[in-house]
Amino acid sequence: MLKFIEQSPLYRIANARSMAFFGASNRMTSMGTHLFSAALAGGFKGALYPVHPKEENVLNLRAYGRAEDLPEVPDLAVIVLPTQLVNETLEACGKKGIRQAVVVSGGFNEVGGGGGELESELKRIAKVYHMKILGPNCLGVANPHQNINTTFIPNESLPGFVGLASQSGSLVTQMFEYLSGFNLGFSTAFSVGNEAVLDIVDCMEYLGACPHTKVIALYIEGIRKGRAFMKAARSIAPHKPIVAFYAGGSKAGRAAGFSHTGALAGPDELYDGMFRQAGVIRAGSVVELFDACWLLGSMPVPRGNRVVIQTHSGGPGAAAADACGRVGLVLSKLSDKTLKNLRPFVPPTGSVGNPVDLTFSKDHNDFFSHIPEVLLAEENADILMVYLLNPSLVVERVLKGLGISEKEAVVQGQKIIESNAEALSKFLKTQKKPVIAYSFHRPDAHVMKAAIGKGLPVFQGAERAARAIAALVAYGAVRKKLTT
């Protein structure tokens, strides 16, 4: 594990103070222009130098003809040129003294044939000029904490705590919007491409040392340096959780991955074993990967796997119990103390087993305040799982029934839903146990926006919630195993 993040060869890439773009033009349909536009849109504070053989200005910034013409030695060169121009440009950058590069261009190892030779030459140039290179065939880096984004899609999400090292560029760019839906964002995300020079292990080490990163996500199509990967993971995992999605697990996924980055994937079991030994938590899909990150980055690590489920609907309660059972979570047996403390809040039709099924709460607000408080105090429970149901239409109807005007009912209804979400999310700060919600509300429902906005993880359906909780529990076991 790196002691200081500055020791990482990726440091000046992810924290570049100035960047030159090779391949940006004024033609909006070119990939280079897209990347440069996204960098501009991201509000990068340092100097940006478009390099173009003919244009005087590119997107209203002064352009330079060649690397040697640049007025200073930028920290980073971003290269989006036709394949055959990449190596000579890299060499010119090296001569200029540039020591970091992101090579976006494809046409190297991943296409086979002459591409392999071009990649060998790229590596030779990197060696000669001591250049740290991400790629080729990658989208580089997004570090929202520094307004750095070398990819072609603007980052819509806020600076966050999810560190990502990905063998797919899309799974950087296309996660900006996705993560923003959960109020999440990247600390720093790397697209590693063909890993000619810097690889996914370097990224893991950077993210391990990165103070903004609370959890490391990996998208893997094939690991090249198994031993280095294991060593790095084992040194980081006791301090920071690592979750991986491996796309090469099935035969079809393996073949697809190979044609994508040329990565050599192995059978599922091999990776399963490697992840287990390395203390890496495995996710079954991209969705699961970030679901797990959500909890691992925002929740305390539970002491065990005992869940208490709070619901006012029997079906969603049974479905959650089933989902927990399938992923190795157990339902807590409630203590007499808890049963006694719950009594005042449970109507005769409610159940005081686990799931705690309240059917109709006597007081709607109790569901978000007193009841979770009692359940979080349960000594036999490590985790609270809450079914979230707070439909605007019903809340408004009750208010209208009390004689409140249509318009006012909408306003008051929102306030009630927000204060319920506030009450429930309060426990995220005051209690040391994870609180996770699941729901069938549409993502654009008030209650979803209110709860997620206040930091409460809410999953669509019990299964996603249960799997993410299982990842959280698994990390507790990893940490115990690797530190003892």
Added chain:
Amino acid sequence: MLKFIEQSPLYRIANARSMAFFGASNRMTSMGTHLFSAALAGGFKGALYPVHPKEENVLNLRAYGRAEDLPEVPDLAVIVLPTQLVNETLEACGKKGIRQAVVVSGGFNEVGGGGGELESELKRIAKVYHMKILGPNCLGVANPHQNINTTFIPNESLPGFVGLASQSGSLVTQMFEYLSGFNLGFSTAFSVGNEAVLDIVDCMEYLGACPHTKVIALYIEGIRKGRAFMKAARSIAPHKPIVAFYAGGSKAGRAAGFSHTGALAGPDELYDGMFRQAGVIRAGSVVELFDACWLLGSMPVPRGNRVVIQTHSGGPGAAAADACGRVGLVLSKLSDKTLKNLRPFVPPTGSVGNPVDLTFSKDHNDFFSHIPEVLLAEENADILMVYLLNPSLVVERVLKGLGISEKEAVVQGQKIIESNAEALSKFLKTQKKPVIAYSFHRPDAHVMKAAIGKGLPVFQGAERAARAIAALVAYGAVRKKLTT
């Protein structure tokens, strides 16, 4: 299988022309009032009679003191009274000549003890008065095609094609909003509760004969009459797909279900075998249940399990290939003809394997029109799976780069995204193969709303899409097996 829907004992419940509500009042916090409000909000066209011992009017409708005071014999009595009043009310309804009832009240078999005796008495009354009863401990019925909704949550979704029979009332009410997010809706949904008189088999038979229902969804905590279930399912499944989620599969789920409706659940394998023999497709979660319904109700049944994946992102392509591989789908080998026809659209960096990875399309619009057209003509492929990426910000940036004003770019950008969605969804009507999309866009993204609005199923992440496709393929096999 029923020849005519009118033969079903549920017919006059799901198509009631007049309803009496027992338990509705002017107190907005009571369950009965909630149910009555939802019925009112649903725009029911027939007569509604609140029955209340004291009030002259309930929610501005004339109230009647007792069943015998009603001015006509309504088709349906909805009963939301304290448990001990239910049976005498039912008896009064029977005497009045009412032949259909929904008993919402709980406190019967599901609570044990004296509840069992009350339920026996309820059954006796049903027999004496030839009453068809849904419940007790249920939420009754929602038939949006007739503006009927006896549950307590207003139905936000449009009349649709999903028929539901559920052992959980919540999984009726809480799916209104959920389904509306996919532009789906119920044909008719039944909450069966304790199934004292009418049960889930009756509902299946009704839905099997219902002309609005294209697919039948079942939420099951335990099947009481295994043989009748199998017989009904086997007669319906060749004509109409049936999908079931069984919540009692794990030990925890089983225990939760028992305390909910008193249903006796059996081990997973038992249900697995029963579903297989009955031609019922099994879903692993509530989310999977409705994902499968989406495709089964809106897509043609594919000839086989051969998928072609279209993407311009390698990572999502590999993830989709992996997801397909894990659920028994195979990736088609593309014919020479297809490879030749694709060539004009594929840039040098694109891959002409399967996944068809186009990286950057030469013309953005081809991705939604010419390319899927070529792939749908592939004789080795039964299903087209498309990765959907069309970010507003990028489209707008290109337009702004072409000199179009900020404001106009937003308008034009939306139009482009909508016309792309239109082009892709056109194939739903003109081709006989299923087209399914997956994406990491937020559900509120323009492209998601546009595509889903035009009837294209779009799933979050490849795994959900692959599982739903697998259900569609499984139905093809069921139909073949049961009809030969």
